[in-house]
Amino acid sequence: MKRLCFLCTMLLVVAILFTACGTTGTTGTKGISDTPGTAAPDGKSAAQGKPSEKVEVKLSTWAGSEEAAELQEIIDRLNKSSDTYIITQDSNPADYETRLTTQLSGNAGPDLFWVSASRGAQFAARGVMLDITDRLSKSGKPAANLDDYYDSAFGPFKVNGKIYALPWIMQPVVLYVNQDALDKAGVVIDENWNWDRFMEAAKKLTMDKNGKSLGESGFDKNNIVQWGFTLNGWPPVQMFIWQAGGEVIAEDFSSSPIDTPEALMGFNFYRELLDSGVVPSQQTIRDRGFDQMFRDGQVAMFMGGAADSLDTKVENFKCVVREVPAGPTGIKATFVDLLGMGINSKTKYPDVAFEALVDLAEEIHKWKVMPPRKSIGSAENMQSLHPERKDAFPAIVNSLEYSRPYRFYQDYPDWDTVFWNQLMDPIVNNNGKPEELVPKVKPLLDEALK
Amino acid sequence: MERYLATFGRWLLVPVCLFILGLGLYYLMRILRWDKQQATGLALISPWLFGFIGFTAIPIFYSLYLSFTDFSLFGKEKWVGFGNYIKLFTNDIEFWPSVRITLSYAVFTLPVGVFGSLLVALLINREIRGIRIFRTILYLTAILPDTAVAIIWRQLFNGESGLINFFLSLFGVNKIDWFGNPKYVLPAFVIISVWGIFGTNTIIFLAALKDVSKALYEAAEIDGAGGFKRFIHITIPQISSVILVQVVMSLIGSMQMFTVAQFLRPTTQAGLFMNQLVYTRGFTQLHMGEASAIAWVLFVIILVLTLLVFRTSPAWVHYETEVKDVKGIKNVR
Numbered sequence: 145m146k147r148l149c150f151l152c153t154m155l156l157v158v159a160i161l162f163t164a165c166g167t168t169g170t171t172g173t174k175g176i177s178d179t180p181g182t183a184a185p186d187g188k189s190a191a192q193g194k195p196s197e198k199v200e201v202k203l204s205t206w207a208g209s210e211e212a213a214e215l216q217e218i219i220d221r222l223n224k225s226s227d228t229y230i231i232t233q234d235s236n237p238a239d240y241e242t243r244l245t246t247q248l249s250g251n252a253g254p255d256l257f258w259v260s261a262s263r264g265a266q267f268a269a270r271g272v273m274l275d276i277t278d279r280l281s282k283s284g285k286p287a288a289n290l291d292d293y294y295d296s297a298f299g300p301f302k303v304n305g306k307i308y309a310l311p312w313i314m315q316p317v318v319l320y321v322n323q324d325a326l327d328k329a330g331v332v333i334d335e336n337w338n339w340d341r342f343m344e345a346a347k348k349l350t351m352d353k354n355g356k357s358l359g360e361s362g363f364d365k366n367n368i369v370q371w372g373f374t375l376n377g378w379p380p381v382q383m384f385i386w387q388a389g390g391e392v393i394a395e396d397f398s399s400s401p402i403d404t405p406e407a408l409m410g411f412n413f414y415r416e417l418l419d420s421g422v423v424p425s426q427q428t429i430r431d432r433g434f435d436q437m438f439r440d441g442q443v444a445m446f447m448g449g450a451a452d453s454l455d456t457k458v459e460n461f462k463c464v465v466r467e468v469p470a471g472p473t474g475i476k477a478t479f480v481d482l483l484g485m486g487i488n489s490k491t492k493y494p495d496v497a498f499e500a501l502v503d504l505a506e507e508i509h510k511w512k513v514m515p516p517r518k519s520i521g522s523a524e525n526m527q528s529l530h531p532e533r534k535d536a537f538p539a540i541v542n543s544l545e546y547s548r549p550y551r552f553y554q555d556y557p558d559w560d561t562v563f564w565n566q567l568m569d570p571i572v573n574n575n576g577k578p579e580e581l582v583p584k585v586k587p588l589l590d591e592a593l594k
Numbered sequence: 595m596e597r598y599l600a601t602f603g604r605w606l607l608v609p610v611c612l613f614i615l616g617l618g619l620y621y622l623m624r625i626l627r628w629d630k631q632q633a634t635g636l637a638l639i640s641p642w643l644f645g646f647i648g649f650t651a652i653p654i655f656y657s658l659y660l661s662f663t664d665f666s667l668f669g670k671e672k673w674v675g676f677g678n679y680i681k682l683f684t685n686d687i688e689f690w691p692s693v694r695i696t697l698s699y700a701v702f703t704l705p706v707g708v709f710g711s712l713l714v715a716l717l718i719n720r721e722i723r724g725i726r727i728f729r730t731i732l733y734l735t736a737i738l739p740d741t742a743v744a745i746i747w748r749q750l751f752n753g754e755s756g757l758i759n760f761f762l763s764l765f766g767v768n769k770i771d772w773f774g775n776p777k778y779v780l781p782a783f784v785i786i787s788v789w790g791i792f793g794t795n796t797i798i799f800l801a802a803l804k805d806v807s808k809a810l811y812e813a814a815e816i817d818g819a820g821g822f823k824r825f826i827h828i829t830i831p832q833i834s835s836v837i838l839v840q841v842v843m844s845l846i847g848s849m850q851m852f853t854v855a856q857f858l859r860p861t862t863q864a865g866l867f868m869n870q871l872v873y874t875r876g877f878t879q880l881h882m883g884e885a886s887a888i889a890w891v892l893f894v895i896i897l898v899l900t901l902l903v904f905r906t907s908p909a910w911v912h913y914e915t916e917v918k919d920v921k922g923i924k925n926v927r
Contacts, residue, residue: 249668270666558881565862
């Protein structure tokens with residue numbers, strides 16, 4: 145027994161020794177002589193937040209292996225040039241949000257993290273992310289200049305006028321087009337591109353195996369080889385409602401005006417697209433793959449995010465990027481997905497983390513399509529940064545001008561769950577009629593907003 | 595390197611601390627005048643005991659507490675009494691569809707799972723050439739991860755090129771949209787559950803079948819009993835205690851359906867399984883209080899159903915140590 149106790153005591157000593165060695169490394173990546181800073185929102189106490197040596201700033205992302213490798217190159221450059229921080233990347237795309245949420249909830253979260261718009265709104269409202277408003281106003285770095293960002297860029301990351309994250313990408317929905325198919329069908333997309341023209345084009349582009357278009361006599365609907373368009377809940381119906389002049393959540397978050405004539409017009413256009421034969425059945429989409437059908441030349445027009453870069457990925461035909469059609473009264477609107485980067489409100493080094501955040505955001509803005517900043521995001525600049533997509537940028541940049549994110553708020557997933565499960569899923573998958581569903585679902589959506 | 599050393603250090607610390615705690619427990623028990631053997635036993639199982647208390651017991655009771663709060667994973671929770679439960683039962687549009695599909699799934703998969711695996715066990719209980727290879731192949735299904743199984747089934751259920759629709763088309767059945775049409779979602783999951791009959795359940799049944807005394811079959815054969823009668827009057831009663839275990843375990847397993855459903859993501863109009871609802875409420879909507887309440891309702895449903903099974907078991911379960919007198923009253927030796 146004595147021998148066992150001695151062995152365990154020795155093991156304990158060794159363990160403590162190893163643990164201690166790890167936390168006080170010679171490179172000072174944890175800031176051995178640092179005084180942890182306080183999370184002062186006014187940003188006055190830079191000295192409190194800045195240790196005398198480089199500190200490790202942990203960054204969590206959902207980047208896959210290829211994206212993570214590209215990001216690491218950026219991080220290596222920043223780490224080399226900075227004398228205050230060393231960013232360490234922890235990229236794990238599998239179940240990222242659940243993992244991050246659990247870590248943050250257990251006070252073991254990273255200092256910096258990528259965050260989606262929906263989760264960003266939840267985190268911002270719950271004080272999970274650091275309020276960076278004052279730090280941004282005091283920083284002289286380009287990525288901290290709020291005037292340079294697009295108006296809609298901070299939507300999900302702003303609560304009561306306070307900013308909790310920096311957006312690093314804006315992905316407006318654009319129209320990817322099989323130009324070869326359009327040329328063959330004689331379809332031209334010009335400045336009068338609206339719903340009617342879009343539907344007309346989609347019908348012309350829907351072809352059977354005999355080369356006949358939808359609407360032509362003798363068209364064989366059982367042997368379609370190319371559909372004009374595709375949708376399966378994506379693109380979101382919201383953008384069609386916005387194009388019709390409607391809204392799904394009121395500006396003051398008091399109600400869901402989905403029963404207005406404009407909103408119903410948007411829903412009905414969605415229904416019409418599903419019913420008119422220009423869109424494959426949902427089963428076909430599920431079986432063959434949503435975007436895969438476009439890549440395979442089975443769908444002629446596809447709405448996707450600007451960063452999907454289908455124009456550079458498709459090889460079988462000439463793929464070009466165009467703006468989505470305008471509404472019946474000429475209103476232009478498209479959905480934009482936003483992704484941001486926030487600071488853990490419990491970080492030990494808020495000022496250093498902020499510095500790393502702004503520097504990293506600046507670099508990512510130059511890397512990704514599209515950056516949320518006007519100075520970087522001009523068509524000319526983007527063409528020089530990404531010459532392989534030079535033809536795509538005019539449409540992408542124009543789309544950003546009228547793009548909108550959803551109206552995110554603290555409990556947006558509650559609203560969204562009702563909207564999708566009770567309204568859109570029946571419309572898309574079960575032939576639901578908007579006129580019948582909207583009166584039933586509106587009270588539920590209004591309730592979710594309370 | 596330093597980080598690896600730190601991790602190694604922490605890794606070493608765990609067993610050392612557990613040993614110290616066990617030793618402390620031993621001396622405490624001795625002070626409390628426990629027998630030396632008892633104190634040693636307790637000290638030896640203490641690592642598991644501490645793990646159970648820390649990682650199972652406390653979280654269970656904490657989740658019960660959370661079900662009475664509005665906990666959102668962040669910030670201080672507020673006590674809401676039975677608010678979450680009242681909302682679930684009276685004002686939650688997703689709750690009852692979720693209960694319905696979960697219970698329906700359990701009702702259909704339970705007999706399929708139990709009798710299916712019994713049938714397979716009977717088949718592989720024969721001493722034929724190469725039976726060990728068959729047994730191994732059948733058990734391989736149990737070691738595949740659920741996500742891989744889900745991918746296989748997604749291919750099988752593919753509307754255009756899937757084998758299931760192809761097979762049905764031979765009988766003139768039109769292509770079925772298994773995961774898009776709410777009518778077919780439950781049947782699809784019940785079919786998928788067939789996968790579960792091979793594997794562990796079958797092996798347990800096989801072990802039980804091997805345990806049945808050959809003398810009983812020989813006696814019955816002498817009395818002129820055929821194969822079916824032997825099965826009904828000897829096999830079933832002899833393995834009934836194992837059937838009880840299988841029924842209970844399959845019931846619990848089917849009520850906790852999650853991975854395959856979460857991966858296949860059928861139309862939401864069919865309803866989410868209760869475990870999916872727990873996950874969505876907790877980790878997507880950040881309403882951990884509501885999620886805990888749903889988890890506890892699921893627990894109560896499973897508990898009630900399990901107790902029902904146990905209550906009926908005296909009528910159909912026979913134990914080796916048990917004899918029945920002529921009036922049918924059981925006596926345990």
